[in-house]
Structures are given as C-alpha cells and as structure tokens.
Amino acid sequence: MLKPVRNHSWDLEPRDAIALQTELAGQLVFAPPPAEIELVAGVDVSMRRGVARAAVVVMTMPELHEQERVCADAPIAYPYVPGLLTFREAPTILQALERLEHLPDLLMFDGQGYAHPRRMGLASHIGVLLDHPTVGCAKSRLCGTYKEPPRERGAYTHLYDGDEVIGAVVRTRTGVKPVFVSAGHRMTLDAAIELVLACGKGYRLPEPTRWAHRAAAQTGA
DNA sequence: GCGACAG
DNA sequence: ATCTTGTCGC
Numbered sequence: 001m002l003k004p005v006r007n008h009s010w011d012l013e014p015r016d017a018i019a020l021q022t023e024l025a026g027q028l029v030f031a032p033p034p035a036e037i038e039l040v041a042g043v044d045v046s047m048r049r050g051v052a053r054a055a056v057v058v059m060t061m062p063e064l065h066e067q068e069r070v071c072a073d074a075p076i077a078y079p080y081v082p083g084l085l086t087f088r089e090a091p092t093i094l095q096a097l098e099r100l101e102h103l104p105d106l107l108m109f110d111g112q113g114y115a116h117p118r119r120m121g122l123a124s125h126i127g128v129l130l131d132h133p134t135v136g137c138a139k140s141r142l143c144g145t146y147k148e149p150p151r152e153r154g155a156y157t158h159l160y161d162g163d164e165v166i167g168a169v170v171r172t173r174t175g176v177k178p179v180f181v182s183a184g185h186r187m188t189l190d191a192a193i194e195l196v197l198a199c200g201k202g203y204r205l206p207e208p209t210r211w212a213h214r215a216a217a218q219t220g221a
Numbered sequence: 222g223c224g225a226c227a228g
Numbered sequence: 229a230t231c232t233t234g235t236c237g238c
Contacts, residue, residue, distance in 0.1 A: 045228075047229045080229070082226035088229090089228075111227050121227070142227045180227080228229050 002097045002104070004129040010078065010091050017084050021120035024128050028119065029186045033133040033195070034105050037061050040199060041104035043096075045089045052076045054092040058104050062198055072096035082142065083117050086125045093126060106195065107134045107184070112142050113192070115159055115167035115182035127185025134184025135192040136167070141180055151175050154197055168193050172200070 012020060041058045052074050058067040072095035078088040089111075097107075112121030113136025120128075123136030144159040146169045153174040159167035159182070167182030170193055183192045 045229080047228080049230090052229095076229095080228060082228095085227050109227095116227080136227085138227050140227065141225095143225085 001100045001102070002130060002132065004094060005131045006129060010087055012087065014081060014084060017087050018118065021084075021086075021116075021118040021125070024125060025119045027128050028114070028124055030183065030188060031186055033187055033191050037105040037195070039067060039102060039104045039106075040195070041100075041107045042199075043093055043107060044110045045092060047076055050076050052089065052092040054089070054096040056093075056096050056100060058100065058102050059199075061105075064199065068100065068102050070096050070099040072099065085111055086120075086122045089122060090126060090129075094129070097130070105133065107132060108137055108196070108199070109134065109184065110137065110139070112136045112138050112167070112180065113182040113184035113187070114189070115142060115144055115161075115180060117143050119166070121182065121184075123182070123184030127187070131185070133186040135187055135195055136180075136182040136184050137196055138180040138182075139177075141169075149178055156181075156193060165189065170196060172197060 038061055039058055040061050041056050043056050045054045054072045057069045072092050074092040109123040113123035121136050123134045127134030144161050144166050146159045147157045149155045149157040149169050149171050153171055156168045156170040158165045169178045170181045171178045181192050181196050183189050
C-alpha cells in the first residue's frame with residue numbers, strides 16, 4: 001500500500017552512502033503537511049540476535065486509537081554507523097510499510113529527520129523515497145547545539161547547527177527527558193513540533209527491560 | 222590529536 | 229539497539 005516512488009541500493013560503503021545522502025538532501029521538500037491528518041503511523045525497529053524487526057502502528061488522530069499494525073523481519077545486514085542509521089534500518093522498515101492496508105497521512109520515526117549532518121536523517125530519507133510526509137522524533141541528539149528547554153510539557157528550544165535551526169528539543173511530558181524533533185520530508189519544523197505534541201502520550205520513563213520482556217512474554221508479544 | 226556520535 | 233548485576237540516587 002505504501003511503496004517507494006524511487007529506490008536505490010542499500011549495500012553501500014560509508015563513502016558512497018554519505019554521497020547518496022548529500023544527493024538526496026537536494027530533493028527534500030519543506031512544506032506544511034496536509035491540514036487534515038486522520039491517520040498517523042509510528043515506526044520503530046528492534047535489533048535482536050541478528051534480526052531486525054520493523055513495526056508500524058497506524059493510529060487515528062487525535063484519539064490515537066490503533067487502526068492497524070504490521071511487522072517485517074530481516075537479517076541485520078549493516079553496522080550501526082553514526083549518521084548512517086538509515087542504511088541499517090530502512091530496508092526492513094520499507095518492507096513493513098508495503099504490508100500496510102491503510103495509508104497514513106503522516107509517518108513518525110524514532111530517529112532524526114533534518115537534524116542530521118547532511119540533512120538526511122532516517123525520517124527525511126524514507127520520506128523522500130516514499131514522497132510522503134514524515135517527522136523525525138529521536139530520543140537523543142546526533143548533532144547540533146541547544147539549551148535545555150523549560151520543564152513544562154509543550155516547552156521547547158531550538159536545535160542549531162551554527163546559525164541554522166535544524167530541529168527542536170521538545171518536552172512532551174512535564175519533568176521528563178525531552179525528545180529531539182525535526183522535519184522529515186514534506187514537512188516544516190513548526191508542524192513537526194505540533195504533531196509530536198498532539199500525539200500526547202509522551203515519552204515513557206525508563207523501566208527495567210527484563211521486567212518489560214517478562215510482561216511482554218506473558219502477553220504473547 | 223581528542224572528543225562526539227540517531228539506534 | 230542489545231547484553232546484563234549490582235548499585236547509586238531521589
């Protein structure tokens with residue numbers, strides 16, 4: 001249902017991968033997303049025992065009721081290299097997205113978008129390949145400088161690369177670690193911030209992973 | 222040369 | 229991201 005309008009090899013040496021990112025950056029479209037967003041998709045990938053598993057959950061907006069969920073597995077075929085995360089996760093993500101029966105108006109990723117050394121983080125890259133609106137929502141900083149935002153939910157500060165604003169550090173929940181928001185493709189930073197806050201469940205407090213796994217196992221997840 | 226470094 | 233026990237801090 002959701003397939004790339006263009007494609008390329010993912011088996012690239014860092015040097016070529018970097019060149020591709022720079023080239024694709026020139027195709028980024030910076031524009032407001034659709035005014036009416038009814039379906040939002042959250043995308044993430046787990047790396048377990050040599051297997052990459054991408055999960056996509058489509059939810060209604062603004063109720064955030066689950067509409068659909070799909071997964072895709074694939075052998076891990078690329079190492080983690082700061083700045084090249086896309087080459088490690090994208091192949092599996094694209095496979096999962098093709099299994100979607102519904103067409104989300106927006107895709108949100110656990111990673112950077114424009115806030116990337118070459119302005120081509122995971123969210124932007126996949127957005128360009130799909131030519132679909134995307135937002136990058138990372139748990140930590142890849143590049144750029146910023147001041148800690150006020151502790152209240154909704155507060156944020158800009159993330160800079162020199163004089164350019166490349167993203168924002170957003171407080172989705174009062175007193176909790178902020179997230180790093182940046183525009184993906186066919187998106188603006190302001191819209192991205194607004195959308196992330198609209199998906200108001202917020203950031204989850206860290207909890208012992210072994211307990212989470214245990215709970216997941218009992219639920220059959 | 223020494224750090225920093227999405228997940 | 230994942231592995232993995234005890235331990236430090238509020």
